[in-house]
Amino acid sequence: MNENFEDIGIEEGVTMENAKELILEGLDCANCASKIEQEVKKIKGVKNASVDFVSSKLNIEAENKDVLADITIAVTKIVKNIEVDIKVVEPENKSDNINVFDELFNKKTLARFGSGIALFVIPLIFELPHWIELLMFVASYLIFGVDVIYKAYKNLLGKHFFDENFLMSIATFGAFAIGEYAEGVAVMLFYQVGEIFQDMAVNHSRNSIKALFDLRPDYANLEVNGEIKKVSPEEVKVGDYIIVKPGEKVPLDGRVVEGRSVIDASALTGESLPVEVEPGDEVLSGVVNKIGLITVEVTKEFQQSTVSRILDLVQNAGSKKAATENFITKFARYYTPIVVLIALLLAFIPPIITRGTGIAQWINRALVFLVVSCPCALVISIPLGFFGGIGGASKKGILVKGGNYLEALNSIDTVVFDKTGTLTKGVFSVNEIIAFDGFSKDEILEIASYAENFSNHPIAATILNEYKGKIDKSSIKDHIEIPGYGIKVIAEGKEILVGNSKLLKRENIKVPEADEIGTIVYVALDGKCVGYIVISDQLKDDSADTIKELKKMGVRRTIMLTGDNSATGSKIARELGLDAVYSELLPDQKVERFEELYENKLTKGNIIYVGDGINDAPVIARADVGIAMGALGSDAAIEAADIVLLxxxxxxxxxxxxxxxRTRSIVWQNIVFALSVKVLVLALGVFGIANMWEAVFADVGVALLAVLNSTRAMNEGKVAEEQKS
Structure with missing residues (x-):
């Protein structure tokens, strides 16, 4: 299918050679992720860059591969300037997952917090000389805040003024400056505890998302000279034989050559119904062998196998950000400086223009503003929400290539369907054979079988299955398959044409009338039509219900595009309740018709196209959201589509x-909740009602709750019925 990429609009110049992926180990600040992304985009030679906070990946697209090494060095410097604790590593050098609980609650951390709390509590309980009290508060503050202060200092050197470390340092310094020692220490303690729980929640979300894609096999049982050797799947080559025991995952795509079994493909498709396999059947990597021992001949290397491609597709989905994510990133860029500016004005302007109020009081209110101003709740929870939705969809056999495509499904004007294999089963049967000019039905079927012998089209398979005689393949010459028309061959010295009415018209052959409902396959011999074959397809069991449900959801139009004849197309459209059908379309005419639908859509909503992902690749690529259905293992489908239904x-x-x-609802819950709490605390802070305790809750507390809410998007169980917008 690669030869069609230019036709379907794949952007030229984007190749694996000029792309680079880096892992940002220790990335726990979503605001920092946004800053890194913006700075990397400014590097000379960088065409585009995207930081996926959820997977901690930095994806870089360079103008050419020669500058990638220099870009990597520049990225390392940028990252160190923004966040000193982040390590930039190659994907193959990334560290294994660390138990977050063990990391955060080790003996060293517990001792640190224990001593800090003791130094903080003692002056609160006992009356001590002022200088001892101050000394204990300062010591406690440094124990809790030294890392925050150090990060703020490093960020200042890198001219990054508005991160949470800087804001928290200034706020607590201010508390000490106005004599609120206990409050300054308590705020730093509360902040650190909130950060720990926030980090735990984020890492739990990340690990939960990764667990959704736990398809990767750990090993393969390679058969070598009659012996079984346990090896890494990457070591297995095409043509090798592997043994898959009951209960094991199939590690690579292949063909069963020995044994019979039942496989469970639910991890890939979301469907729990087991499938029987026997010699000759294809099996895909990631499925589980349930009962029998099978020997599989490998047909694809691991990097090209189904499970590897699916994992790569879903795990990189975060690089394609939804419009809401991009909006929040831009919003945060302006929101924090504006709030900081208001805080400065609040600290110094009111004491000048009002009487009877001290500057300490207004500085305290300004410090509340500083603490509240960090936008982490939004910047963390929104990408987690979208990625959770993508993860939940993947468990149901729906692969979404990015948050932008998931968000686009919320606004649909028109859904356009292909017919064969999409709304119908694609399983054909011969209903009737009509013969002319003294030919028998068997002769018409025989002539058609000679023409279709080398074709892989489903209709060809139907005709060949119906014909029970033998075919002399050596007599077939000059086999030409004409896309959208049919087939032309020379067999036993005679020219045979088998195809639709367009093929006969193209060859200036008179087309007889056919009233039968179904796909009409005309058969011509030496320039004359000698008969036709009527072939019918069956509707899928859930096609009609799907159309009804789409209309209930507010979709304005449901349309079918098909290359079939108008009688068949109209019959299917009536049975399904489609709004319109366009028949007898060649592949290029499908694109033209789709363009017309796009120009005449009823609303500003998106137009979605659903097809089989191979013949429909040009239309899938043109649609606002292109959906390939039943495309498991199809390279063309996975490449062309925005969403793949497995x-x-x-x-x-x-x-x-x-x-x-559901994902949109959760994301907007977080946005409304976070902004409402922040605005409320800011307003209360102006009037001196809210203190820094409430301010810290409005920062880390709200972030923690928003992150926890985002994890609901990963729930792939019963999806609540959505409210109509």
Missing amino acids: TDEPSKLINAIKIAR
Whole structure:
């Protein structure tokens, strides 16, 4: 399918050679992630850059591969200037997952917090000389805040003024300056505790998301000279034989050559129904062998296998950010400086223009502003929400390539379907054979079988299955398959044409009338039509319900584009309740018709196209959201589509829309909740009602609650019915 990429609009110049992926180990600040992304985009030679906070990945697209080494060095410097604790490493050098609880609650940390709390509590309980009290508060403050102060200092050197470390340092310094020692220490303690729980929540979310994609096999049982050797899947080559025991994952794509079993593909497709396999059947990596011992001949190397491609696709989905994520990133860039400016004005202007109020009182109110101003609750929870939605969708066999595509499903004007293999089963049967000019039905079927012998089209397979005779393949010459028309061959010295009415018209052959409902396959011999074959397809069981549900969800139009004849297309459209159908379309005409639909859409909503991902690749690429259905193992589908449905059920589209709406609801809950609390505390702070305790809650407390709310998007169980907007 690669030869079609230019036709379907794949951007030229974006290759693996001029792309680079780096891991930002220790990235726990979403605000820092945004700053790193913005600074990396400014590096000379960088075409585009994206930081995925959830997976801690930095994806860089360079103008050419020669500058990648220099870019990597520049990235390391930028990251160190923004956050000194982050390490920039190559993907192959990344550290294994660390138990977050053990890391945060080790003996050293417990001793630190224990001594800090003791120094803080003693002056509160006992009356001590002022200088001893001050000394103990300062010691406690340094124990809790030395790392925050150090990070703030490093960030100042890098000219990054508005991060949470700087704001928290200034706020607590201010508390000490106005004599509020206990409050200064308590705020730093509360902040550190909140950060610990926030880090735990974020890491728990990350690990939960990663667990959703726990498809990667750990080993393969390679058969070598009659012996079984346990090796890494990366070591296995195409053509090798592997043994898969009951209960093991199939590590690589392949073909069963020995043994029979039942496989569970639910990890890939979300469907729990087991599938029987026997010699000759294809099996995909990531499925689980349930009962029998099978020998599999490997057909794809690990990096090209289904499980590897799916993992790569989903784990990199965070680089394609939703419009809401981009908006919040820009919002945070202006929001924090504005709040800091208001804090400065609040500290010094009111004491000048009012009488009877001391400057200490207004500085304290300004410090509340500083603490509240950090936008972490939004910047952390929103990407987690979208990635959680993507993860939840993947467990139901729906692969979404980015948050932008998930968000686009919330606003749909029109859904356009392909027919064969999408709304119908693609399983054809011969219903009737009509013969002319003294030819028998068997002769018409035989002639058609000679023409279709080398074709892989489903209709060709149907005709060949119906014909029970033998075919002399050596007599078939000059086989030409004409896309959108049919087939032309020379067999036993005679020219045979088999295809639709357009093929006969193209060859200036008179087309007989056909009233039968179904796909009409005309058969011509030496320039004359000698008969036709009527082939019919069956609707999928959930096609009609899918159309009804889409209309309930507010989709304005449901349309079908098909290359089939108008009688068949109209019959199917009536049965399904489609709003319109366009028949007898060649592949290029499908694109033209889709462009017309796009120009005449009823609302500003998106137009979605659902097809099989191979013949429909040009339209899938053109759509606002292109969806390939039943595309498990199809390279063309995974490349061309924005969303891949791993089973043949149209109703998966309904699931995808529900997940998208649920995710949007959670994201907006976080936005409204975080901004409401921050605005409320800011307002209360102006009037001196809210102190720094409430301010810290409005920062780390709200962030923690928003992160926990985001984890709901990962729930792939019952998706709540969405409210209509």
